[in-house]
Amino acid sequence: MxxxxxxxxxxxxxxxxxxxxxxxxxxxxxxxxxxxxxxxxxxxxxxxxxxxxxxxxxxxxxxxxxxxxxxxxxxxxxxxxxxxxxxxxxxxxxxxxxxxxxxxxxxxxxxxxxxxxxxxxxxxxxxxxxxxxxxxxxxxxxxxxxxxxxxxxxxxxxxxxxxxxxxxxxxxQSEEVKSMARFASEVGVRGDMLHELRFKWAREAMEKAEFYEGLERAGEAGKEGELGKAEAGAGAGAEVVEDSFVGNDDGGLPKRHGKIKYKLYGLDLSGSMWKEAAEKVHEAGEVISPQEAKSITGKCKLVTEKILGLGKQDDFGTVVSPLLDEWKELLQPNRVDWISLLQRIKERDGSMYIKVMEHVLDEPSFQANIRDYSKLIDIYAEENRSEDIERILKKMSESGMEPDIVILTALLHMYSKGNNVEQANAAYEALKSQGFKPDMEVYNSMIMMYVNAGKPKMGETLMREMELRDMKPTEDIYMALLRAFAKNGDSIGAQRIVNTMQFAGFQQTAESCALLLEACVKSGNPSEARNCFNEMMNLGFKPDDRCTAYMISAYEKKNELGKALYLLLQLEKGGFEPGVSTYSVLVDWLGKLQLIDEAEQMLTKIAQLGEAPPFKIQVSLCDMYARAKMEKKALQALGVLEAKKDLLEYQDFERIIQALLKGDFVQDAQRMYKLMEGQGFDPSYDLQMRFMAIQSFGGKSAGSKRPGLR
Known part of the structure; x- marks a missing residue:
């Protein structure tokens, strides 16, 4: 004071x-x-x-x-x-x-x-x-x-x-604080939070300035103190020099005994730890302030222009690669030069950029890191180019790098999109082994992959895992799983999904009721299907043509025609009018009963509606006419099926071939048998035995004498 x-x-x-x-x-x-x-x-x-x-x-x-x-x-x-x-x-x-x-x-x-x-x-x-x-x-x-x-x-x-x-x-009011505040405002920070952040940044800048000012004052005070000590000890200076320093005969600077030690605020900055820290700071400075690309002049400039002028039609091995080698020899590039060239190529031609990028990964001067590999993998993953990705992964392995979380996530999304269950599972397990906790996008990709692959139970397992982590699945995920269970005819699994949806706050809709009904119908339980049908009506959803068709199909499996007709009469009293789906199910049922006239009446009603009958109705017609040995109509339906064989499923092939054999259309049955194998379906054991018997004992084809009819 x-x-x-x-x-x-x-x-x-x-x-x-x-x-x-x-x-x-x-x-x-x-x-x-x-x-x-x-x-x-x-x-x-x-x-x-x-x-x-x-x-x-x-x-x-x-x-x-x-x-x-x-x-x-x-x-x-x-x-x-x-x-x-x-x-x-x-x-x-x-x-x-x-x-x-x-x-x-x-x-x-x-x-x-x-x-x-x-x-x-x-x-x-x-x-x-x-x-x-x-x-x-x-x-x-x-x-x-x-x-x-x-x-x-x-x-x-x-x-x-x-x-x-x-x-x-x-x-x-400094520019540094203003720029940070502008950036925060651009990304959405507003109000009190922006005000507090601005004061925080200003306070940090002030403390930093005060710290360096203190260092400068400490340095000046130290110099003054050393000067005062030197003046005070001038009389004994010769002895101090002899004790502290070793003389130099050449008249140069004196050499000091031992290792110099210096401290700052109690920290021994002469230690090896601070040497490593200084090297890291130097490396970080190179990242923050990277080198500039070399100036390109003379012949190197001409070669660069040739490279930039290349297009898709130019062969990489004979045209592009020699030019890159010549450019490398002339410029002796480092990583910055390669990146500059790649950026210019990318602006001209994206496809050429990919080829050159993959080529320079092997260049030692490029010093490729894992992010360079991940960029290429992202590009290939978007285009679903799995072979190219495998090649990049092999290069990574040869360079001693392992895929990180970014690369594994890109691979998982690609494999999930392509329904490659085995590879997607491998990528998923690799992610978890690296400590990555799957996010919503990863879970959605995996669940949809299982749904598309016909494995809804595995997708449901992941959904339960999401719920344990307090991650709420979307309604689309629930509906996708419900649709998959319905397609497989798993009524128990479908009911579980419906119950989970209700606990999650999603109320039943007409679509979810229809899918649950479909699952019950395909499981072969008409009483359970009728309960679902009644529940849907109690919820206020009027049954449409699709749901009615499902219900009629359930009665068909048990051949309960009376109950089906009674249901139709009750619905028609309420104003329901059967549509194409309901009539198609009735055509199939009447065809199996060989009630041909009644089935053709249903076809007439479909035509009166002005809508094209579904493709699968041709399977029912071929089956009905072949068993009735109505040659012309059977072969007409068979021709339609052969033209669209890619739409046929395993059950359709089995039914058609069995009907053709029943009607003695052996040659047509053999042709469909070969088509079935060509589509990748394995015929049933019963069907294989029948064709072995035909080949062994011979058989007559009712169609062998009718080449003109085909």
Whole structure:
């Protein structure tokens, strides 16, 4: 406190101080009003040195005392002292008014003048001002000196806070903080959060600046201290040099014994750990400020233009590769040069960029990293080019790199899209082995792959895993699994999905009811199907043509024609009109019963609706006419089926071939048998035995004498 306040005191200040009580109006003009921030307890301020700290004795001020020789700095000191005295008088006036409420203003002013003159006098004397103020002397009481010390301390803290606020304003308006605030605003940060972030960044910038300023002051103080020690020990200098240094006969710099050690804030920066840290900082600097590409001139420029002018029609091995080798020999490129060339090629031709990128992966000067491989894998994965990806993975393995999470995720999505269950499972397990927790996209890809592959139970397992991790599956995922269970005829699995959907907050819809009904029908349980049908009606969904067809199909499996007709009559009373799906099921059922006239009546009704009959109805017609040995109509339906053989399923082939054999259309049955094998279906054991018998014992074809009819 002594040095700082003595530094603030000057002749001009004392002259101004004597005019404090000249008049009450002038006194009030000098004392600037401030908020009163008094403290209840006496506290030693943090800026005092160890042992007994004195007011205002900070390293910053000591440094300024040794260098304050310029007139501008003296003016600043005058302003600081004036502000200190003004604040002190303002705060002290409040204390005196509390202690002497009966005294008038001139009396209080006189008291203040005496206190300020005594305070300035003690400051000019120097010494430990805290002891003087706290212990007191004959002039003032001990309590008064303590009050003076408290007020002085509070005034200094107020001035420091104001100084820090002004400094904070400068950093708030700095370009660095403004740019970060603009970026945060662009990405969606608004309101109080943006305000807090801006103050946080400004505070960090201010602390960083103060840190470096402290280092500079410490360095200057260290130099001054070394200079003082050198002057003080000039008499014993020869002995110190002999003890500390080894002389150099050549007259060069002296050599020091042992290893130099230097510390900063208690850290031994001469250790090996800091050497490694410095190398990492250097490497990070190269990443943040990368090298610039070399300038391309002369012949190298001509070769570059030739490379950029290449197109898809140019052969890579005979045209592109030699040009790249020539370019490499002329420029001697590093990674930055390769990246610059690749970027220019990508702007011209994306397909050529892929070829050149894959070529330079093997170049040592390119220094390929795992991100370069992942870029190519992403491109190939989007186009589902699995063979090219396998080639890139092989190159990675030869380079000693293993696929990371980014690459494995891209592979998983590609394999899932292609329904490659084995490879997708391998990628999924590899991801989990690296500690990756699957996100929603990964789960969706895997579940949809299992759905498309006809394995809904495995997809359901992943769905349960999602629920355990508090990840809510979407309604689309539930419906995809429900559709897969319905297609497989798994009514129990379909019911589980419906129940899970309801627990998750998704109410049943007409589509979910129809899929559950389909699952019950395909499972061969008409009573359960009827319960689902009734439940759907109770929920307020009117059965459409599709649901009615499912219900009729359920009765067909048990050959309960009476119940089916009764259901149709009940629905027609409610305004239902059968459509193509219902009539198609009836055609199939009547055809199996060989009620040909009734089945053809259903065909007529389909034609009256003005809609084309579904393709699968041709299977029913071929089966019906072949068993009835109606040659012309059977072969007509068979011709339609052969033209669209890719749409036929295993059950369709079996039914057609069995019907043809039943009607003695052996040659046609043999032809369909070969088509079935060509489509990748394995005929049933019964069918294989029948054809073995035909080949062994021979058989007549009712169609062998009708080549014209085909």
């Amino acid at each position: 002594n040095l700082r306040l003595r530094h603030l005191i000057s002749r001009q200040t004392l002259n101004k101080l004597t005019r404090i009580t000249s008049s009450s109006s002038s006194s009030s003009a000098i004392f600037v009003a401030h908020n009163n921030h008094t403290q209840n307890q006496l506290k030693t301020p943090p800026f005092l040195p160890t042992q007994i700290k004195t007011f205002h004795s900070s390293p910053q001020l000591n440094h300024s005392l040794s260098t304050a020789v310029v007139d501008d700095e003296e003016d600043e000191d005058e302003a600081a002292m004036n502000e200190f005295l003004s604040r002190f008088v303002h705060n002290m006036r409040g204390k005196l008014n509390e202690s002497y409420p009966d005294c008038d203003k001139p009396t209080i002013d006189a008291m203040l003048l005496v206190i300020v003159e005594k305070l300035v006098s003690e400051m000019e004397k120097g010494g430990n001002l805290e002891e003087k103020l706290v212990s007191g002397n004959g002039d003032f009481s001990e309590d008064l000196w303590k009050t003076v010390w408290d007020v002085s301390n509070n005034v200094y803290l107020e001035m420091e806070r104001e100084k820090k606020k002004e400094k904070m304003k400068k950093f708030l």
